[in-house]
Amino acid sequence: MDKLFDFGLTGQLLAQPFVQTALLAAAVLGLVAGALGPLIVTRRMSFAVHGTAELAFTGAAGALLLGIGIEYGALAGSVLAALLLGLLGGRESDRDSVIGVILSFGLGLGVLLLSFYPGRTSNKFGILVGQIVSIESTNIIVLVIAAVVVLLVLAAIYRPLLFASVDPHVAAARGVPGRLLSVVFAVLVGVATALGVQIVGSLLVVSLMVTPAAAAIRVTASPWRATLLAVIFAEVAALGGIILSLAPGVPVSAFVTAISFLIYLVCRVIAHRRARAGTVSAADVAPVPSAVGR
Numbered sequence: 001m002d003k004l005f006d007f008g009l010t011g012q013l014l015a016q017p018f019v020q021t022a023l024l025a026a027a028v029l030g031l032v033a034g035a036l037g038p039l040i041v042t043r044r045m046s047f048a049v050h051g052t053a054e055l056a057f058t059g060a061a062g063a064l065l066l067g068i069g070i071e072y073g074a075l076a077g078s079v080l081a082a083l084l085l086g087l088l089g090g091r092e093s094d095r096d097s098v099i100g101v102i103l104s105f106g107l108g109l110g111v112l113l114l115s116f117y118p119g120r121t122s123n124k125f126g127i128l129v130g131q132i133v134s135i136e137s138t139n140i141i142v143l144v145i146a147a148v149v150v151l152l153v154l155a156a157i158y159r160p161l162l163f164a165s166v167d168p169h170v171a172a173a174r175g176v177p178g179r180l181l182s183v184v185f186a187v188l189v190g191v192a193t194a195l196g197v198q199i200v201g202s203l204l205v206v207s208l209m210v211t212p213a214a215a216a217i218r219v220t221a222s223p224w225r226a227t228l229l230a231v232i233f234a235e236v237a238a239l240g241g242i243i244l245s246l247a248p249g250v251p252v253s254a255f256v257t258a259i260s261f262l263i264y265l266v267c268r269v270i271a272h273r274r275a276r277a278g279t280v281s282a283a284d285v286a287p288v289p290s291a292v293g294r
Contacts, residue, residue: 013246022252025140026199026238028147029208032192033238034231035154037213038223040189042165046210048085048186051099052193054106055081057202059194060127061113070127071142074194074202081106082190087183110202127202143195150188161185162223199238204253208234211260215267219274233263 013019040049059077060070081102114127154161164171164178172178189209196205212233216226241256 009247010243014243019242019246021140022199022242023239025143025195026242027235028140028143029192029195029199030235030238031231032147032150032195033208034212034234035151035227036189036192037209037230037234038217038226039161039165039185040210041213041217042162043182043185045186045189046206046214047096047099049189049193049206049209051085051103051106052078052081052186052190053197053202053205054103054110056190056194056197056205057127058106058110058113060197060202061110061117064127065113065117069142070197071194074197075142075146075191077106078190078194079187080190082186082188083183085186127197146191146195150191153184154188157181157184200241200253200256201251204257207253207257207260208238211257211264212237215260215264218264218267218271233260237263 040046056074056078059073059075059080061073062077063070063073066073084102085098110127160171160176161181163174164176164181168178193205193209196208200208213226213230215233216229220226220229237256237259240259241252241254244255244259245252
C-alpha cells in the first residue's frame with residue numbers, strides 16, 4: 001500500500017520523457033473515446049467495440065511478429081474489423097452473431113501469431129493489457145494524426161449520425177443514408193480502438209470507449225452534455241490510471257478500468273437519487289430527436 005501511494009517516486013517518474021509521452025497519448029485517446037462514446041452507447045455498439053479490439057489485437061500481434069510498429073498493425077486490424085462489422089452486420093438481427101464470429105476469429109488468430117513471436121513475454125503481455133514504455137514520439141505522431149482525422153470526420157457527420165442513431169426509421173424516411181453512416185462510424189470506432197491498444201491493451205480498451213459514456217448518459221439525456229462529460233470522465237480515467245500505475249509498476253489498464261468503473265457507479269447513484277427526489281431538470285429529460293430532427 002505504501003508503494004501505491006509513493007508520491008515521491010511518482011513525482012520522479014512524471015519527470016521522465018516516456019511518461020510524459022504516455023500522458024499525452026492518453027489525453028488524445030481520452031478526447032477521441034469521449035467524443036465517440038455516447039454514440040457507441042446510443043447505437044448499442046459496446047459489443048462491437050470488443051469485437052473490433054480483438055482484430056486490433058490480431059493486427060498488433062502480426063506487426064510484432066514482423067518487427068514493425070504495433071500501432072500500424074492494430075490500426076489495420078481494427079479498420080478491417082470495422083468494415084466487416086459495418087458490411088456484414090447491417091441488419092440488427094445479424095449484428096451480435098457477426099460480432100461474435102469476428103471476435104472469436106480475431107482472438108484465436110492473434111493468439112496463434114503471438115505463439116510464433118520469439119521475443120520478450122512482456123511485449124506479448126503489453127498488447128493485451130497496455131504498456132506505456134512502448135509509446136514513442138513516432139507513435140504520438142501517428143496517434144495525433146489519426147485522432148484529428150477521426151474528430152474531423154465525426155464533426156462532419158455528427159448531426160445526421162445522431163439523428164439516425166436516435167430514430168433510424170424517421171431518419172431513413174427523411175433521406176439520411178443510415179447504412180453509409182454506420183460503415184463510416186464503424187471505421188471511426190475501429191481507428192479509435194486501435195489508438196487504445198498500447199495504452200490500455202486490446203482486452204480492456206472498452207473501459208475507455210464505453211464506460212465513461214455509459215456513465216455520462218446516466219446523468220444527462222442531452223447529447224452535448226453527455227459528450228462533454230464522457231470526455232471528462234475518459235480523461236480522468238486515462239490520465240489518472242497512468243499516474244496511479246507509476247509507483248507500483250503495474251499495468252495501466254488495471255487502474256483505468258477501476259477509475260472508469262468507479263465513475264460509472266457514482267453516476268448511477270446520482271441518477272438513482274435524482275429519480276427518487278424528482279429533481280431531473282427539463283433540459284436533462286428533453287427528447288434527443290428534437291435536437292437533431294429538424
